[in-house]
Amino acid sequence: xxxxxxxxxxxxxxxxxxxxxxxxxxxxxxxxxxxxxxxxxxxxxxxxxxxxxxxxxxxxxxxxxxxxxxxxxxxxxxxxxxxxxxxxxxxxxxxxxxxxxxxxxxxxxxxxxxxxxxxxxxxxxxxxxxxxxxxxxxxxxxxxxxxxxxxxxxxxxxxxxxxxxxxxxxxxxxxxxxxxxxxxxxxxxxxxxxxxxxxxxxxxxxxxxxxxxxxxxxxxxxxxxxxxxxxxxxxxxxxxxxxxxxxxxxxxxxxxxxxxxxxxxxxxxxxxxxxxxxxxxxxxxxxxxxxxxxxxxxxxxxxxxxxxxxxxxxxxxxxxxxxxxxxxxxxxxxxxxxxxxxxxxxxxxxxxxxxxxxxxxxxxxxxxxxxxxxxxxxxxxxxxxxxxxxxxxxxxxxxxxxxxxxxxxxxxxxxxxxxxxxxxxxxxxxxxxxxxxxxxxxxxxxxxxxxxxxxxxxxxxxxxxxxxxxxxxxxxxxxxxxxxxxxxxxxxxxxxxxxxxxxxxxxxxxxxxxxxxxxxxxxxxxxxxxxxxxxxxxxxxxxxxxxxxxxxxxxxxxxxxxxxxxxxxxxxxxxxxxxxxxxxxxxxxxxxxxxxxxxxxxxxxxxxxxxxxxxxxxxxxxxxxxxxxxxxxxxxxxxxxxxxxxxxxxxxxxxxxxxxxxxxxxxxxxxxxxxxxxxxxxxxxxxxxxxxxxxxxxxxxxxxxxxxx
Numbered sequence: 001x002x003x004x005x006x007x008x009x010x011x012x013x014x015x016x017x018x019x020x021x022x023x024x025x026x027x028x029x030x031x032x033x034x035x036x037x038x039x040x041x042x043x044x045x046x047x048x049x050x051x052x053x054x055x056x057x058x059x060x061x062x063x064x065x066x067x068x069x070x071x072x073x074x075x076x077x078x079x080x081x082x083x084x085x086x087x088x089x090x091x092x093x094x095x096x097x098x099x100x101x102x103x104x105x106x107x108x109x110x111x112x113x114x115x116x117x118x119x120x121x122x123x124x125x126x127x128x129x130x131x132x133x134x135x136x137x138x139x140x141x142x143x144x145x146x147x148x149x150x151x152x153x154x155x156x157x158x159x160x161x162x163x164x165x166x167x168x169x170x171x172x173x174x175x176x177x178x179x180x181x182x183x184x185x186x187x188x189x190x191x192x193x194x195x196x197x198x199x200x201x202x203x204x205x206x207x208x209x210x211x212x213x214x215x216x217x218x219x220x221x222x223x224x225x226x227x228x229x230x231x232x233x234x235x236x237x238x239x240x241x242x243x244x245x246x247x248x249x250x251x252x253x254x255x256x257x258x259x260x261x262x263x264x265x266x267x268x269x270x271x272x273x274x275x276x277x278x279x280x281x282x283x284x285x286x287x288x289x290x291x292x293x294x295x296x297x298x299x300x301x302x303x304x305x306x307x308x309x310x311x312x313x314x315x316x317x318x319x320x321x322x323x324x325x326x327x328x329x330x331x332x333x334x335x336x337x338x339x340x341x342x343x344x345x346x347x348x349x350x351x352x353x354x355x356x357x358x359x360x361x362x363x364x365x366x367x368x369x370x371x372x373x374x375x376x377x378x379x380x381x382x383x384x385x386x387x388x389x390x391x392x393x394x395x396x397x398x399x400x401x402x403x404x405x406x407x408x409x410x411x412x413x414x415x416x417x418x419x420x421x422x423x424x425x426x427x428x429x430x431x432x433x434x435x436x437x438x439x440x441x442x443x444x445x446x447x448x449x450x451x452x453x454x455x456x457x458x459x460x461x462x463x464x465x466x467x468x469x470x471x472x473x474x475x476x477x478x479x480x481x482x483x484x485x486x487x488x489x490x491x492x493x494x495x496x497x498x499x500x501x502x503x504x505x506x507x508x509x510x511x512x513x514x515x516x517x518x519x520x521x522x523x524x525x526x527x528x529x530x531x532x533x534x535x536x537x538x539x540x541x542x543x544x545x546x547x548x549x550x551x552x553x554x555x556x557x558x559x560x561x562x563x564x565x566x567x568x569x570x571x572x573x574x575x576x577x578x579x580x581x582x583x584x585x586x587x588x589x590x591x592x593x594x595x596x597x598x599x600x601x602x603x604x605x606x607x608x609x610x611x612x613x614x615x616x617x618x619x620x621x622x623x624x625x626x627x628x629x630x631x632x633x634x635x636x637x638x639x640x641x642x643x644x645x646x647x648x649x650x651x652x653x654x655x656x657x658x659x660x661x662x663x664x665x666x667x668x669x670x671x672x673x674x675x676x677x678x679x680x681x682x683x684x685x686x687x688x689x690x691x692x693x694x695x696x697x698x699x700x701x702x703x704x705x706x707x708x709x
Contacts, residue, residue, distance in 0.1 A: 006089040007203030010096045013081055014116040015123070017074050021113075021151045022127075025134050074109070097201050104208045105174045110155045110164050114148045118177055118191050122198045142180050142190035149187075168295050175212025227260040227392055228358045234261060237353065238268035241303075241332050246353045248326060248346065250335045253357035254542065256391025258336035259307075261357045263393060265334060266303045274302035294331035308337040319343070326350060359391055362469040368392075372399050373415050380417035386469040387510055388424040388545040389586060398423040421511050428545040429513050435537050437516050438546070441508035448505045449623045449651060450498060454611060458502045461489050461609055462509035465588045486587040488606055490553075490599065493613030496652025499592040502613070503549045506590070513546040519553075531578075538581045545587065553591035554599055582606070621645040621654065628658040629673075639675060647682060647693075657685040 074082070089096055098115075101107060107115070120127035121142065131147050132138040148165050149158070156164065163169060166186065171177040176197055180190040200206045229237070229251075240246035249265065251258045266273040276293045297304045306322065323343030326333060327350070335341070340354060360368065365385035370376055372395075376384075390398060399415075402423040406415045429438055445459060465487050491499040507514040522533040541548045582589065583606055591607075593599055604610070616624060622645035629639065649657065661681030665673045686693045 005203075006085060006092070006094050007097045007201060010082070010085055010098060011116075011119070011123075011201050013078065013085065014098070014112075015120065017078050018113070018116050018120060018151065021117075022130055022134070025150045025153075026130070029134055029136070074113070097203060100208050101176070101200070101211075105170055105176065105212070107170060108156075108164070110152055110161065111169070111171050113152045113155060114165055114171060115176060115193075115197075117148055117151050118143045118193055119198060119201060122193060140188070140190060142192055144183075144188050144190045146187045148191075167292075173296050227257050227264060227360060229261050229264075230356050230358075232353065232355055234264045234268055237355065238265055240353065241265075241269065245351060246332070247351040248333050248335060248353070250337070250341060250352065250354045251357050252337050252340045252354070254338070254359065254391075255336075256394060257357035257359045258338075260359075260392035261355070262303075262305050262334045262336060266305075269303060272302040273305055275305045275307065291325070294333075297331050304331050304333045306333055306335045308335065308341065359389070362386060362472065365390070365395070368395065369420075372396075373420065375414060376417055376420075382470070383466070384417065384420060384424060386466050387421070387512070388428055389469075390424060390428055390545070394427050395424075398427040401427065424545070425512050430515055430540045430544040430546060435518055435521050435533055436540060437518065439504065439507075439514040439516055441504045441514055443501065443504055444508050445505055447627070448498060448501055449616065449620050449627065450502075450613070451617070451620065454613065457609065457611055458505060459509065461487065461588075461590075462506045464608065465506075465510060485583065486585055486589065487608045488582070489588070489590045489609040489611065490604070490607045491590060491592045491611050491613060493594070494615055494650060495594055496650030497613035497615060498651055499613050500549070500551060501651070502611075503547060503590045503592065506588070507547040510545075510547065510588075513544075514549055515541055515544070515546045516549045516551065519550065534578050534581060538585055541585065541587060548585065548587060548589045550589070550591045552593065554593045554595055579606075615648065615650055618645045621647070621649065624651045624654045625658075628655050639673070639678065644678070644682075649682070649685065653685050653689065656688070657681040660684055 086096055086099065098112060101115075102112065105111075121131070127143075128141040129138070131143055132140055134150055135144065135147050145162075145165050149161055152161060152165075155161070165171070167173070167179075167189075172179070172191070175194045177191045178194050180192045183189045194212050196204075196206050196211050200208065200211060227234075232240075237246060237249055241249070251261045253261075263273060274293055274297045276289060293304055296302070306326075308318070308322065319341065322335075323346050326335070326343065326346040340356075342354070346352065359365075362382075362385045366378075366381040369381040369384050370378070373381075388398075398420065402415050402419045405419055405423070430436070431438075445455070448455060448458065450458065468487060491502060493499055504514050517537055522537060523530055537548075591599070622641055625639075625641050625644045629641075657678070658681065661673055661677040664677045664680055668677075670677070683693055
């Protein structure tokens with residue numbers, strides 16, 4: 001038999017068993033209807049005889065079986081045929097889809113029969129009217145919980161049936177069956193197959209984990225030791241939750257640290273982790289969502305996690321709904337937030353434990369790298385810990401990513417420090433959005449043409465950024481401040497002198513991404529919007545190791561002025577708010593401005609490095625011309641670079657002039673760039689900048705080889 005036919009054959013086998021169950025159920029329905037005087041009017045009136053029949057049925061439900069014992073839908077012959085089909089599929093290297101779902105979702109025989117019963121109307125509409133007849137309600141075309149109870153009679157105890165087929169059973173909790181309609185009772189809830197389930201049962205190669213919501217996965221291993229949790233460590237919290245002395249654990253701190261505490265708590269408890277969906281847009285849905293999650297967690301043994309994300313911490317409606325939900329939730333819950341949250345009513349009714357989470361220090365991060373990858377040297381592990389401020393979950397993800405890449409390299413499957421650094425940079429890359437763009441640095445120190453002293457200072461910033469975590473680990477805090485804060489640098493100079501390129505080179509030397517802030521979107525004319533955008537920018541960068549770069553920074557970091565209008569007060573407040581976020585950011589921040597004097601002095605005194613980028617001198621301009629011509633693939637063997645270097649142009653102006661000259665040459669069909677085309681490109685660049693080409697330099701260019709038309 002072709003392996004592709006195993007799935008339909010198995011489905012037909014199961015549907016045949018379903019048909020026998022339908023025959024038996026129809027016979028019972030006919031028997032009950034035969035006891036009525038006018039069965040044709042049963043749906044319109046309730047007669048004395050019908051009341052007596054119904055009372056007898058509900059009495060049997062309490063005192064004995066719901067209905068007389070019936071033969072199981074899957075008889076010995078069916079089980080033998082199924083086993084034979086399973087063996088054939090195994091020999092052909094295939095697995096029966098229903099077996100795969102059973103293994104993935106932990107389905108029982110009752111679950112399997114119910115799933116096939118719901119599949120019936122999807123393959124033949126005749127099942128719709130059959131099901132309507134069995135439930136004595138022809139307008140109910142989809143299988144309901146009541147129908148599934150009828151068709152699976154005898155498989156399990158009637159109470160087990162009801163729980164299994166209810167909203168917290170594996171089928172509905174896992175999304176293999178989804179609710180249809182809004183019934184007056186749970187018994188009459190109609191059900192349909194989840195997306196893709198029918199196709200999977202028919203043999204379509206779909207990932208079973210994509211069909212629904214498999215049982216909550218165990219927490220990531222090895223995170224309990226990756227975070228500092230005070231005043232109670234994770235093992236003590238887990239012991240308190242086991243003993244019932246802690247019902248709600250409230251964890252505050254940075255998101256990566258609080259997440260690690262919750263994941264480590266679930267790991268220590270040996271429980272899956274179930275995250276409760278939280279949205280500030282509809283806080284009224286939080287309470288029922290938490291109750292449903294609590295029941296589901298109780299059935300699966302999961303730890304409930306209620307994350308109050310930083311963007312939503314300040315929503316009064318959300319916090320109020322969360323407090324009300326925690327008062328009534330009976331299951332143990334872990335709550336995470338950026339700042340300590342203490343709802344008084346919940347504190348009064350629940351056993352509440354409050355802890356503060358912080359990411360591990362650099363020495364501890366280095367030790368964890370060595371424990372995960374013993375092949376790393378001590379210096380390599382220390383370098384990784386210094387360069388990347390990864391939270392525990394992100395570090396585990398980077399380790400897993402590097403290990404996966406190593407398995408694809410063929411014979412050499414060793415996880416190296418370089419591959420780990422690449423994985424760390426990938427994991428710590430913030431997602432680009434409307435406020436920032438993420439640049440993967442591609443230019444290195446050789447591409448940055450500056451005076452020797454300034455070039456050395458730019459490279460020192462990258463070296464300082466690597467050394468600061470080492471110094472912090474030795475001293476226990478940021479030198480002179482008492483806290484762990486990142487470096488801040490200010491680049492000033494005329495446009496096109498290399499400030500942005502220097503920021504890219506620093507990011508390249510550190511092996512991280514450059515996050516460039518789009519100030520046109522950050523700065524808003526509406527009161528309070530700029531501060532909100534700034535919070536979003538710093539929050540985005542907090543969880544990464546990328547370099548944060550503000551170009552044209554004087555538009556945002558400008559001097560605070562005298563309050564003459566109401567808007568001036570708000571503008572000054574926004575600068576003060578930015579100053580606080582700027583100082584507390586743990587990563588490297590670079591500001592670029594054309595005018596240093598326009599930067600507020602409160603920011604200037606907080607910079608660890610202030611570098612001025614002058615206009616290039618002839619030696620730098622010569623090198624810039626050579627690089628620009630080479631990058632354009634034009635060469636400089638027939639170009640008088642010495643004459644070009646006498647022109648007062650910045651690096652950006654030189655690149656623009658070469659690009660214009662290359663376009664002129666291409667438009668003229670010239671196979672190579674001539675000096676006259678460069679002259680035209682330079683002239684246009686000077687005009688763009690609002691300047692005239694000095695006559696002496698223009699005459700020198702005109703006298704250069706190829707300079708005359």
